[in-house]
Amino acid sequence: MKIIETVLPNKSILKNDGVNYDFVDSFVGEFSDNKNTITSATIGKAFFTSAPNWVGKLFTLRNKIVSLFGLKTSGNSNDRQAQLDNFKCQEGEQLGLFKVFSKTEDELILGEDDKHLNFRISLFIDKQTENHNKSKLVISTTVKFHNAFGRMYFLPVRPFHKLIVPKMLKGIINQLENEK
Template sequence: MVIEKSLLPEKSVLKTNERQYDYVDSFQGCFVDKNRTITSTKIGKSFFTSSPKWIDRLFTFRNKLVGLVGLKTSGELTDRQKMLDNFNCEKGEQLGLFKVFDKTTNEVVLGEDDKHLNFRVSLFVDQQSGYNTKKMLIISTTVEFNNWLGRLYFLPVRPFHKLIVPTILKGIIKNIEQQN
Protein backbone atom coordinates (compact mmCIF):
# COMPACT_ATOMS: atom_id res chain seq x y z
CA MET A 1 0.00 0.00 0.00
CA VAL A 2 1.40 3.35 -1.06
CA ILE A 3 0.86 6.40 1.14
CA GLU A 4 1.90 9.71 -0.37
CA LYS A 5 2.12 13.28 0.79
CA SER A 6 -0.60 15.36 -0.90
CA LEU A 7 -2.42 18.67 -0.75
CA LEU A 8 -5.48 19.71 1.19
CA PRO A 9 -8.38 18.71 -1.12
CA GLU A 10 -10.00 21.63 -2.93
CA LYS A 11 -13.47 20.45 -1.87
CA SER A 12 -12.55 19.93 1.79
CA VAL A 13 -14.49 21.85 4.40
CA LEU A 14 -11.10 22.98 5.72
CA LYS A 15 -10.15 24.47 2.35
CA THR A 16 -13.44 26.22 1.69
CA ASN A 17 -13.58 28.10 4.98
CA GLU A 18 -10.73 30.37 3.76
CA ARG A 19 -8.91 30.38 7.08
CA GLN A 20 -5.17 30.80 7.32
CA TYR A 21 -3.45 27.96 9.16
CA ASP A 22 -0.08 27.91 10.89
CA TYR A 23 0.48 24.30 9.83
CA VAL A 24 -1.13 22.10 7.17
CA ASP A 25 -0.28 18.65 5.89
CA SER A 26 -2.06 15.94 3.95
CA PHE A 27 -1.42 12.28 3.18
CA GLN A 28 -3.34 10.09 0.74
CA GLY A 29 -3.81 6.44 -0.09
CA CYS A 30 -6.09 4.49 -2.45
CA PHE A 31 -8.59 1.84 -1.48
CA VAL A 32 -11.18 -0.26 -3.24
CA ASP A 33 -14.82 0.02 -2.20
CA LYS A 34 -15.98 -3.02 -4.16
CA ASN A 35 -19.45 -3.05 -2.59
CA ARG A 36 -19.74 0.76 -2.60
CA THR A 37 -20.66 0.75 1.07
CA ILE A 38 -17.86 2.80 2.60
CA THR A 39 -19.32 6.00 4.03
CA SER A 40 -17.75 8.97 5.79
CA THR A 41 -19.22 7.54 9.01
CA LYS A 42 -17.37 4.24 8.51
CA ILE A 43 -14.17 6.14 7.78
CA GLY A 44 -14.65 8.30 10.88
CA LYS A 45 -15.27 5.33 13.15
CA SER A 46 -12.33 3.48 11.62
CA PHE A 47 -10.08 6.43 12.55
CA PHE A 48 -10.56 5.45 16.19
CA THR A 49 -9.90 1.73 15.75
CA SER A 50 -7.07 1.53 13.22
CA SER A 51 -3.98 2.73 15.03
CA PRO A 52 -1.29 0.40 16.33
CA LYS A 53 -0.59 0.06 20.06
CA TRP A 54 2.54 2.24 19.91
CA ILE A 55 0.40 5.21 18.86
CA ASP A 56 -2.04 4.54 21.71
CA ARG A 57 0.92 4.51 24.12
CA LEU A 58 2.20 7.81 22.70
CA PHE A 59 -1.22 9.40 23.27
CA THR A 60 -1.30 8.04 26.84
CA PHE A 61 2.13 9.58 27.47
CA ARG A 62 1.01 12.85 25.86
CA ASN A 63 -2.09 13.00 28.05
CA LYS A 64 -0.09 12.48 31.25
CA LEU A 65 2.41 15.13 30.26
CA VAL A 66 0.07 17.89 29.02
CA GLY A 67 -2.41 17.28 31.83
CA LEU A 68 0.25 18.65 34.17
CA VAL A 69 0.13 22.05 32.45
CA GLY A 70 -3.66 22.21 32.16
CA LEU A 71 -4.14 21.28 28.50
CA LYS A 72 -7.04 19.12 27.36
CA THR A 73 -6.64 15.34 27.42
CA SER A 74 -8.80 12.52 26.13
CA GLY A 75 -9.77 11.66 29.71
CA GLU A 76 -10.33 8.14 30.96
CA LEU A 77 -11.62 5.85 28.24
CA THR A 78 -12.70 3.08 30.58
CA ASP A 79 -15.07 1.35 28.17
CA ARG A 80 -13.72 2.39 24.79
CA GLN A 81 -15.66 -0.30 22.89
CA LYS A 82 -18.97 0.82 24.38
CA MET A 83 -18.13 4.42 23.50
CA LEU A 84 -17.30 3.37 19.93
CA ASP A 85 -20.50 1.36 19.63
CA ASN A 86 -22.52 4.45 20.59
CA PHE A 87 -20.47 6.83 18.43
CA ASN A 88 -22.28 7.79 15.21
CA CYS A 89 -19.68 10.25 13.96
CA GLU A 90 -22.23 13.06 13.87
CA LYS A 91 -21.49 16.77 14.18
CA GLY A 92 -21.10 17.72 17.85
CA GLU A 93 -20.26 14.21 19.11
CA GLN A 94 -17.00 13.68 20.96
CA LEU A 95 -14.80 10.61 21.40
CA GLY A 96 -11.78 11.16 23.59
CA LEU A 97 -9.96 14.32 22.55
CA PHE A 98 -11.67 14.46 19.15
CA LYS A 99 -14.91 16.34 18.57
CA VAL A 100 -16.78 16.02 15.25
CA PHE A 101 -16.80 19.56 13.84
CA ASP A 102 -18.31 18.80 10.47
CA LYS A 103 -19.54 15.92 8.36
CA THR A 104 -20.51 15.65 4.71
CA THR A 105 -21.07 12.70 2.41
CA ASN A 106 -17.34 12.65 1.60
CA GLU A 107 -15.70 14.09 4.71
CA VAL A 108 -15.54 14.03 8.47
CA VAL A 109 -13.71 16.83 10.29
CA LEU A 110 -12.49 16.02 13.79
CA GLY A 111 -10.48 18.17 16.16
CA GLU A 112 -10.35 20.24 19.29
CA ASP A 113 -9.90 23.83 20.39
CA ASP A 114 -7.64 24.38 23.38
CA LYS A 115 -5.98 27.38 24.97
CA HIS A 116 -2.65 26.75 23.21
CA LEU A 117 -3.82 25.66 19.72
CA ASN A 118 -6.77 24.53 17.62
CA PHE A 119 -6.45 21.53 15.34
CA ARG A 120 -8.60 19.81 12.76
CA VAL A 121 -8.24 16.41 11.11
CA SER A 122 -10.09 15.93 7.83
CA LEU A 123 -10.88 12.42 6.62
CA PHE A 124 -11.78 13.09 2.99
CA VAL A 125 -12.91 10.43 0.50
CA ASP A 126 -12.37 11.29 -3.15
CA GLN A 127 -13.99 9.16 -5.85
CA GLN A 128 -11.39 8.52 -8.55
CA SER A 129 -12.70 9.60 -11.95
CA GLY A 130 -13.27 6.73 -14.33
CA TYR A 131 -13.47 4.15 -11.53
CA ASN A 132 -16.63 2.94 -9.83
CA THR A 133 -14.93 1.36 -6.84
CA LYS A 134 -11.49 2.97 -6.53
CA LYS A 135 -11.36 5.81 -4.01
CA MET A 136 -8.70 8.00 -2.44
CA LEU A 137 -8.65 8.67 1.30
CA ILE A 138 -6.88 11.89 2.23
CA ILE A 139 -6.10 12.74 5.84
CA SER A 140 -5.33 16.42 6.30
CA THR A 141 -4.33 18.17 9.50
CA THR A 142 -4.56 21.90 10.15
CA VAL A 143 -3.23 23.70 13.20
CA GLU A 144 -3.77 27.25 14.40
CA PHE A 145 -1.54 28.46 17.22
CA ASN A 146 -3.30 30.55 19.84
CA ASN A 147 -0.14 31.63 21.66
CA TRP A 148 3.55 30.86 22.22
CA LEU A 149 2.63 27.70 24.18
CA GLY A 150 1.00 26.29 21.03
CA ARG A 151 4.16 26.87 19.02
CA LEU A 152 6.30 25.35 21.78
CA TYR A 153 3.97 22.36 22.16
CA PHE A 154 3.98 21.62 18.44
CA LEU A 155 7.80 21.60 18.07
CA PRO A 156 8.27 18.07 19.47
CA VAL A 157 4.86 16.89 18.21
CA ARG A 158 5.53 17.72 14.55
CA PRO A 159 8.05 14.94 13.77
CA PHE A 160 5.84 12.34 15.48
CA HIS A 161 2.82 13.65 13.62
CA LYS A 162 4.53 12.98 10.28
CA LEU A 163 4.98 9.33 11.35
CA ILE A 164 1.61 8.85 13.03
CA VAL A 165 -0.71 10.14 10.29
CA PRO A 166 0.56 7.87 7.46
CA THR A 167 0.47 4.91 9.87
CA ILE A 168 -3.14 5.66 10.85
CA LEU A 169 -4.05 6.13 7.16
CA LYS A 170 -2.65 2.68 6.32
CA GLY A 171 -4.60 1.21 9.23
CA ILE A 172 -7.87 2.84 8.16
CA ILE A 173 -7.49 1.61 4.58
CA LYS A 174 -6.68 -1.92 5.75
CA ASN A 175 -9.64 -1.84 8.15
CA ILE A 176 -12.22 -0.58 5.63
CA GLU A 177 -11.09 -2.95 2.91
CA GLN A 178 -11.48 -5.87 5.35
CA GLN A 179 -15.02 -4.69 6.19
CA ASN A 180 -15.83 -4.52 2.49
Protein backbone atom coordinates in the same frame (compact mmCIF):
# COMPACT_ATOMS: atom_id res chain seq x y z
CA MET B 1 -0.09 -0.05 -0.34
CA LYS B 2 1.46 3.28 -1.12
CA ILE B 3 0.84 6.29 1.12
CA ILE B 4 2.14 9.60 -0.19
CA GLU B 5 2.19 13.17 1.01
CA THR B 6 -0.16 15.42 -0.92
CA VAL B 7 -2.01 18.73 -0.59
CA LEU B 8 -5.24 19.65 1.14
CA PRO B 9 -8.01 18.71 -1.33
CA ASN B 10 -9.67 21.68 -3.04
CA LYS B 11 -13.12 20.35 -2.13
CA SER B 12 -12.25 19.93 1.56
CA ILE B 13 -14.24 21.93 4.08
CA LEU B 14 -10.90 22.97 5.62
CA LYS B 15 -9.71 24.45 2.32
CA ASN B 16 -12.78 26.63 2.12
CA ASP B 17 -13.37 27.67 5.74
CA GLY B 18 -11.42 30.94 5.50
CA VAL B 19 -8.96 30.11 8.28
CA ASN B 20 -5.29 30.89 7.70
CA TYR B 21 -3.63 27.83 9.28
CA ASP B 22 -0.12 27.80 10.73
CA PHE B 23 0.42 24.13 9.82
CA VAL B 24 -1.17 21.97 7.14
CA ASP B 25 -0.27 18.52 5.89
CA SER B 26 -2.07 15.81 3.95
CA PHE B 27 -1.46 12.17 3.12
CA VAL B 28 -3.33 10.04 0.57
CA GLY B 29 -3.84 6.34 -0.06
CA GLU B 30 -6.09 4.41 -2.42
CA PHE B 31 -8.68 1.84 -1.37
CA SER B 32 -11.20 -0.43 -3.04
CA ASP B 33 -14.91 0.13 -2.51
CA ASN B 34 -16.51 -2.39 -4.85
CA LYS B 35 -19.95 -2.07 -3.27
CA ASN B 36 -19.72 1.74 -2.94
CA THR B 37 -20.74 1.53 0.71
CA ILE B 38 -17.87 3.30 2.46
CA THR B 39 -18.94 6.66 3.89
CA SER B 40 -17.29 9.36 5.96
CA ALA B 41 -18.88 7.78 9.06
CA THR B 42 -17.37 4.37 8.18
CA ILE B 43 -13.97 6.00 7.85
CA GLY B 44 -14.50 7.97 11.06
CA LYS B 45 -15.10 4.81 13.05
CA ALA B 46 -12.05 3.18 11.43
CA PHE B 47 -9.97 6.24 12.43
CA PHE B 48 -10.59 5.38 16.09
CA THR B 49 -9.93 1.64 15.81
CA SER B 50 -7.09 1.19 13.35
CA ALA B 51 -4.08 2.86 14.96
CA PRO B 52 -1.06 0.74 15.91
CA ASN B 53 -0.78 -0.02 19.65
CA TRP B 54 2.23 2.25 20.03
CA VAL B 55 0.10 5.24 18.99
CA GLY B 56 -2.23 4.59 21.93
CA LYS B 57 0.76 4.47 24.25
CA LEU B 58 2.02 7.80 22.87
CA PHE B 59 -1.42 9.34 23.48
CA THR B 60 -1.40 8.06 27.07
CA LEU B 61 2.03 9.65 27.61
CA ARG B 62 0.87 12.87 25.94
CA ASN B 63 -2.18 13.04 28.22
CA LYS B 64 -0.08 12.61 31.35
CA ILE B 65 2.32 15.37 30.31
CA VAL B 66 -0.18 17.95 29.01
CA SER B 67 -2.52 17.54 31.99
CA LEU B 68 0.27 19.12 34.07
CA PHE B 69 -0.13 22.27 31.95
CA GLY B 70 -3.92 22.36 32.11
CA LEU B 71 -4.45 21.28 28.49
CA LYS B 72 -7.28 19.07 27.32
CA THR B 73 -6.80 15.31 27.40
CA SER B 74 -8.77 12.43 25.96
CA GLY B 75 -10.18 11.62 29.40
CA ASN B 76 -10.89 8.22 30.90
CA SER B 77 -10.53 5.43 28.36
CA ASN B 78 -11.85 2.63 30.60
CA ASP B 79 -15.14 2.51 28.70
CA ARG B 80 -13.59 3.11 25.27
CA GLN B 81 -15.35 0.18 23.59
CA ALA B 82 -18.75 1.34 24.85
CA GLN B 83 -17.96 4.84 23.58
CA LEU B 84 -17.00 3.42 20.17
CA ASP B 85 -20.14 1.27 20.01
CA ASN B 86 -22.32 4.34 20.62
CA PHE B 87 -20.34 6.73 18.40
CA LYS B 88 -22.34 7.77 15.31
CA CYS B 89 -19.91 10.33 13.84
CA GLN B 90 -22.51 13.10 14.14
CA GLU B 91 -21.70 16.80 14.43
CA GLY B 92 -21.07 17.76 18.04
CA GLU B 93 -20.26 14.23 19.23
CA GLN B 94 -17.03 13.77 21.17
CA LEU B 95 -14.86 10.67 21.37
CA GLY B 96 -11.81 11.13 23.55
CA LEU B 97 -9.98 14.28 22.48
CA PHE B 98 -11.77 14.44 19.13
CA LYS B 99 -14.98 16.36 18.54
CA VAL B 100 -16.92 16.01 15.26
CA PHE B 101 -17.04 19.52 13.79
CA SER B 102 -18.55 18.69 10.42
CA LYS B 103 -19.77 15.74 8.40
CA THR B 104 -20.72 15.33 4.77
CA GLU B 105 -21.08 12.20 2.67
CA ASP B 106 -17.43 12.46 1.63
CA GLU B 107 -15.73 14.20 4.57
CA LEU B 108 -15.54 14.10 8.33
CA ILE B 109 -13.87 16.92 10.27
CA LEU B 110 -12.57 16.02 13.73
CA GLY B 111 -10.54 18.15 16.11
CA GLU B 112 -10.42 20.20 19.25
CA ASP B 113 -10.07 23.80 20.36
CA ASP B 114 -7.76 24.50 23.28
CA LYS B 115 -6.15 27.57 24.79
CA HIS B 116 -2.80 27.01 23.03
CA LEU B 117 -3.97 25.81 19.60
CA ASN B 118 -6.88 24.50 17.56
CA PHE B 119 -6.47 21.47 15.32
CA ARG B 120 -8.65 19.82 12.72
CA ILE B 121 -8.36 16.46 10.98
CA SER B 122 -10.12 15.94 7.69
CA LEU B 123 -10.96 12.42 6.57
CA PHE B 124 -11.81 13.07 2.91
CA ILE B 125 -13.02 10.48 0.40
CA ASP B 126 -11.95 11.41 -3.13
CA LYS B 127 -14.07 9.20 -5.37
CA GLN B 128 -12.36 8.33 -8.61
CA THR B 129 -14.42 9.16 -11.69
CA GLU B 130 -12.43 6.88 -13.99
CA ASN B 131 -12.70 3.82 -11.73
CA HIS B 132 -15.84 3.64 -9.60
CA ASN B 133 -14.45 0.73 -7.53
CA LYS B 134 -11.47 2.75 -6.30
CA SER B 135 -11.39 5.81 -4.08
CA LYS B 136 -8.69 7.80 -2.39
CA LEU B 137 -8.66 8.63 1.28
CA VAL B 138 -6.92 11.87 2.20
CA ILE B 139 -6.12 12.62 5.83
CA SER B 140 -5.31 16.27 6.33
CA THR B 141 -4.30 17.99 9.54
CA THR B 142 -4.51 21.72 10.16
CA VAL B 143 -3.27 23.60 13.21
CA LYS B 144 -3.88 27.20 14.24
CA PHE B 145 -1.63 28.44 17.04
CA HIS B 146 -2.99 30.89 19.62
CA ASN B 147 0.25 31.72 21.40
CA ALA B 148 3.94 30.89 21.79
CA PHE B 149 3.09 27.91 24.01
CA GLY B 150 1.12 26.40 21.12
CA ARG B 151 4.14 26.71 18.86
CA MET B 152 6.43 25.19 21.50
CA TYR B 153 3.96 22.37 22.18
CA PHE B 154 3.84 21.48 18.49
CA LEU B 155 7.65 21.34 18.02
CA PRO B 156 8.09 17.85 19.54
CA VAL B 157 4.65 16.72 18.28
CA ARG B 158 5.40 17.47 14.61
CA PRO B 159 7.93 14.66 13.94
CA PHE B 160 5.66 12.10 15.64
CA HIS B 161 2.73 13.42 13.66
CA LYS B 162 4.62 12.82 10.40
CA LEU B 163 5.15 9.19 11.48
CA ILE B 164 1.72 8.53 12.95
CA VAL B 165 -0.59 9.87 10.22
CA PRO B 166 0.72 7.68 7.36
CA LYS B 167 0.58 4.61 9.65
CA MET B 168 -2.98 5.46 10.67
CA LEU B 169 -4.00 6.00 7.05
CA LYS B 170 -2.59 2.61 6.12
CA GLY B 171 -4.39 1.04 9.09
CA ILE B 172 -7.71 2.65 8.14
CA ILE B 173 -7.43 1.42 4.56
CA ASN B 174 -6.47 -2.09 5.67
CA GLN B 175 -9.43 -2.19 8.04
CA LEU B 176 -11.86 -0.92 5.38
CA GLU B 177 -10.66 -3.45 2.81
CA ASN B 178 -10.68 -6.36 5.28
CA GLU B 179 -14.26 -5.65 6.36
CA LYS B 180 -15.67 -6.26 2.87
